[in-house]
Amino acid sequence: DFRAFNDELYDKKNLHIILLESYLDLQDFDNLKFDKSVLDDEWKDWKKKYYISALSPVSGGGSAQAEFEILCGVKSILEYGTEFNRLGTKPIPCLPNYLKNFGYLSFASQPLYGSFFNIKKAYESFGFDEIWLQENFDMSKKNNGWLSDESYFNQHFKLIEPYLKKDQPILNYLFATGCHSQPNIVNNYNSLKVSFNTSLKTQNYLNCFISTSKSVIKYIRNINEIDSNNIF
Numbered sequence: 573d574f575r576a577f578n579d580e581l582y583d584k585k586n587l588h589i590i591l592l593e594s595y596l597d598l599q600d601f602d603n604l605k606f607d608k609s610v611l612d613d614e615w616k617d618w619k620k621k622y623y624i625s626a627l628s629p630v631s632g633g634g635s636a637q638a639e640f641e642i643l644c645g646v647k648s649i650l651e652y653g654t655e656f657n658r659l660g661t662k663p664i665p666c667l668p669n670y671l672k673n674f675g676y677l678s679f680a681s682q683p684l685y686g687s688f689f690n691i692k693k694a695y696e697s698f699g700f701d702e703i704w705l706q707e708n709f710d711m712s713k714k715n716n717g718w719l720s721d722e723s724y725f726n727q728h729f730k731l732i733e734p735y736l737k738k739d740q741p742i743l744n745y746l747f748a749t750g751c752h753s754q755p756n757i758v759n760n761y762n763s764l765k766v767s768f769n770t771s772l773k774t775q776n777y778l779n780c781f782i783s784t785s786k787s788v789i790k791y792i793r794n795i796n797e798i799d800s801n802n803i804f
Contacts, residue, residue: 586741587742587803592748596777597781598766598781635747636689643668664698668700677740678701679703682746683724710723715751729795732744
């Protein structure tokens with residue numbers, strides 16, 4: 573519990589948190605057989621060496637609930653719904669506000685408009701110094717109505733890059749929506765070729781998951797080239 577830590581923080585590494593909407597790692601399926609070469613070796617190594625991910629079993633708007641739990645470190649009090657819709661701009665003791673005490677500059681980003689689940693006011697309440705939403709991104713490269721993860725991560729890296737070269741430590745939080753659950757998701761990733769013969773929709777999701785994995789790997793590599801002493 574970060575609230576119990578009141579001493580000075582000496583090794584102020586940059587902290588990056590990535591939340592992926594409607595994403596599943598193909599390595600988590602016990603009985604799914606596919607050509608493992610479609611997964612990057614680095615992704616497989618991370619999975620084997622670290623606990624790099626966790627699943628939040630929510631639906632129908634519950635992603636904002638997962639955001640609250642990750643950024644504030646406490647369980648949602650709601651069986652269904654989200655604290656985001658109940659927040660104004662008054663500061664609450666979540667991770668961005670806490671890290672201000674140690675000189676951190678914090679960023680929040682997702683390619684949606686500010687009133688969507690009240691995200692702009694919620695992020696302000698959490699204490700994010702800079703908030704990048706739909707108006708900050710080129711939204712032309714969409715998948716099923718949502719900005720593709722490839723485009724989102726490429727654009728976000730350009731936004732965050734200048735701050736990686738400064739001395740001030742940062743908290744960098746990203747929410748990606750490229751594989752958002754919809755009944756008519758299409759496969760825009762023709763080069764990936766993951767096949768699932770009994771369900772075209774499932775096949776398209778699997779290819780989307782692979783594409784997102786590749787986008788995250790590229791994003792992390794780009795950051796590590798500038799700053800390898802960080803935490804993801």
